[in-house]
Amino acid sequence: xxxxxxxxxxxxxxxxxxxxxxxxxxxxxxxxxxxxxxxxxxxxxxxxxxxxxxxxxxxxxxxxxxxxxxxxxxxxxxxxxxxxxxxxxxxxxxxxxxxxxxxxxxxxxxxxxxxxxxxxxxxxxxxxxxxxxxxxxxxxxxxxxxxxxxxxxxxxxxxxxxxxxx
Amino acid sequence: xxxxxxxxxxxxxxxxxxxxxxxxxxxxxxxxxxxxxxxxxxxxxxxxxxxxxxxxxxxxxxxxxxxxxxxxxxxxxxxxxxxxxxxxxxxxxxxxxxxxxxxxxxxxxxxxxxxxxxxxxxxxxxxxxxxxxxxxxxxxxxxxxxxxxxxxxxxxxxxxxxxxxxxxxxxxxxxxxxxxxxxxxxxxxxxxxxxxxxxxxxxxxxxxxxxxxxxxxxxxxxxxxxxxxxxxxxxxxxxxxxxxxxxxxxxxxxxxxxxxxxxxxxxxxxxxxxxxxxxxxxxxxxxxxxxxxxxxxxxxxxx
Numbered sequence: 231x232x233x234x235x236x237x238x239x240x241x242x243x244x245x246x247x248x249x250x251x252x253x254x255x256x257x258x259x260x261x262x263x264x265x266x267x268x269x270x271x272x273x274x275x276x277x278x279x280x281x282x283x284x285x286x287x288x289x290x291x292x293x294x295x296x297x298x299x300x301x302x303x304x305x306x307x308x309x310x311x312x313x314x315x316x317x318x319x320x321x322x323x324x325x326x327x328x329x330x331x332x333x334x335x336x337x338x339x340x341x342x343x344x345x346x347x348x349x350x351x352x353x354x355x356x357x358x359x360x361x362x363x364x365x366x367x368x369x370x371x372x373x374x375x376x377x378x379x380x381x382x383x384x385x386x387x388x389x390x391x392x393x394x395x396x
Numbered sequence: 397x398x399x400x401x402x403x404x405x406x407x408x409x410x411x412x413x414x415x416x417x418x419x420x421x422x423x424x425x426x427x428x429x430x431x432x433x434x435x436x437x438x439x440x441x442x443x444x445x446x447x448x449x450x451x452x453x454x455x456x457x458x459x460x461x462x463x464x465x466x467x468x469x470x471x472x473x474x475x476x477x478x479x480x481x482x483x484x485x486x487x488x489x490x491x492x493x494x495x496x497x498x499x500x501x502x503x504x505x506x507x508x509x510x511x512x513x514x515x516x517x518x519x520x521x522x523x524x525x526x527x528x529x530x531x532x533x534x535x536x537x538x539x540x541x542x543x544x545x546x547x548x549x550x551x552x553x554x555x556x557x558x559x560x561x562x563x564x565x566x567x568x569x570x571x572x573x574x575x576x577x578x579x580x581x582x583x584x585x586x587x588x589x590x591x592x593x594x595x596x597x598x599x600x601x602x603x604x605x606x607x608x609x610x611x612x613x614x615x616x617x618x619x620x621x622x623x624x625x626x627x628x629x630x631x632x633x634x635x636x637x638x639x640x641x642x643x644x645x646x647x648x649x650x651x652x653x654x655x656x657x658x659x660x661x662x663x664x665x666x667x668x669x670x671x672x673x674x675x676x677x678x679x680x681x682x683x684x685x686x687x688x689x690x691x692x693x694x695x696x697x698x699x
């Protein structure tokens with residue numbers, strides 16, 4: 231049996247939609263807020279904030295806020311790549327690159343997420359490998375739910391905690 | 397992982413070589429009823445607080461009682477012991493990742509060195525912050541979130557906890573930077589004396605921030621700092637580049653601005669609520685600092 235690779239993980243979700251529609255769910259602040267984030271702020275390399283429908287570009291910086299949590303909990307990072315059709319990449323969780331690849335398979339669209347360069351020391355491997363993959367699994371499922379049926383599964387109430395939906 | 401840990405089991409520790417280096421952030425908390433003692437041990441850089449109840453903490457041979465209203469910053473390598481009495485006390489010990497805190501500290505201090513300011517020394521020493529801190533709503537809000545996230549199944553719970561801890565750590569490092577700059581103004585050579593003096597002045601400053609709405613004299617503030625009034629007034633100005641009286645006025649005016657913006661209280665009511673005796677003095681001082689009368693300020697904010 232192959233040794234477990236702890237420095238990266240890959241998740242794939244199948245969605246009954248066109249690849250371009252799946253890609254479009256990632257590339258504007260407004261789109262990300264529709265299934266993933268409470269607030270998505272992207273700034274271009276001059277520091278100017280993009281509006282909700284403005285396409286995100288490589289080199290943009292971001293601030294992400296989640297439903298169910300106060301503004302003091304925010305993630306910051308950088309957009310690494312956005313090719314306009316099938317690849318979107320950004321830094322996440324201590325600067326680890328996350329790459330989104332979108333392609334057709336068996337009549338549906340696959341959204342593939344790979345998080346890599348994870349630290350593999352014993353003390354933090356669980357935090358990144360397990361913690362991040364758990365989070366992405368829920369949000370990829372929510373993306374599928376929204377694109378296929380319009381149902382947003384996220385918990386948006388701060389008084390309800392310790393749930394996988396936020 | 398920022399998992400919520402119970403307080404480690406008590407054991408006899410060799411104090412000579414037990415200064416911890418934490419490879420991650422660690423949060424220890426537990427609901428404790430009845431008498432409880434935790435023996436003296438070395439701490440990492442962190443925060444000690446009581447989420448509920450109160451406790452007696454001995455930090456480097458100084459006894460401090462903590463309740464829900466304050467928290468204590470501890471330096472890495474300080475000695476701590478804990479005694480609790482009563483029911484349902486919840487102590488919280490948060491120790492920061494040692495390497496991360498050193499990297500962030502270096503970043504802030506060397507950035508300022510590069511920008512032309514004189515290099516500061518001893519910036520990995522947080523002794524100046526080792527006293528009770530009050531009036532920090534941020535921390536009081538953060539700790540319940542951290543404890544919740546530490547035992548949570550929520551999405552990205554460890555990452556979110558890290559984000560919150562980073563906010564706390566950044567605040568502490570920034571405050572330490574400021575404290576070192578201020579304490580250098582005292583121009584006291586002996587380190588222990590400089591630290592003690594800074595802590596007394598900080599205590600007085602915090603006391604004014606907590607009691608700004610009350611009527612008190614600078615003699616009373618000097619008592620809080622455990623100094624005679626003349627020395628206190630001179631040292632406060634030397635350290636913070638502002639007299640205590642002016643500092644108090646600034647606090648009161650800032651509070652008045654908040655109330656003018658966020659409430660419909662009359663100007664007269666706000667004047668007395670923030671500690672001024674005289675409406676005309678309040679109005680004059682307000683205009684000196686903001687360029688507008690209290691009414692004009694309110695109108696401008698509400699346009």
